[in-house]
Amino acid sequence: MKYISYFFIAIASAFLVILLSLSSCSPNPKTMTMQPMVMKQPKEQPKTNQQPADVTVKIRNFKFEPANLAIAVGKTVQFLNVDEEPHTATATDGTFNSKALDTNETWNYTATKPGTYPYICSIHPFMKGTLTVTNKKN
Numbered sequence: 001m002k003y004i005s006y007f008f009i010a011i012a013s014a015f016l017v018i019l020l021s022l023s024s025c026s027p028n029p030k031t032m033t034m035q036p037m038v039m040k041q042p043k044e045q046p047k048t049n050q051q052p053a054d055v056t057v058k059i060r061n062f063k064f065e066p067a068n069l070a071i072a073v074g075k076t077v078q079f080l081n082v083d084e085e086p087h088t089a090t091a092t093d094g095t096f097n098s099k100a101l102d103t104n105e106t107w108n109y110t111a112t113k114p115g116t117y118p119y120i121c122s123i124h125p126f127m128k129g130t131l132t133v134t135n136k137k138n
């Protein structure tokens with residue numbers, strides 16, 4: 001009987017050793033979990049201070065096209081003068097003012113506050129447009 005019990009102890013210890021070595025070798029699932037990759041994109045350095053435009057208002061034939069435009073807060077509207085005459089986009093309440101834009105000159109305005117902003121060309125005050133700034137995120 002003694003021989004058998006030694007035999008069992010030997011088997012059991014061998015089994016334990018195998019178990020231990022297996023568990024130490026097997027990959028721990030917790031250390032294998034992928035950390036969420038945080039890709040740090042280098043921020044593009046804009047050449048100017050102006051935001052890239054989300055929408056463009058063309059100034060053509062003494063008209064703003066489109067004359068009525070709605071954009072969300074944070075969006076940028078670009079005014080592009082394609083007339084031979086200089087024009088401005090000037091909010092009647094003074095919220096924004098492009099100053100005079102020459103032919104093919106652009107000016108960007110990033111909306112900061114919801115509201116309705118009628119604007120004119122200060123050189124040709126009969127030119128009228130309305131910029132509506134909404135809270136929506138689109």
Ligand SMILES: [Cu+2]
Nearest residue numbers: 087121123124
């Ligand atoms: Cu004008």
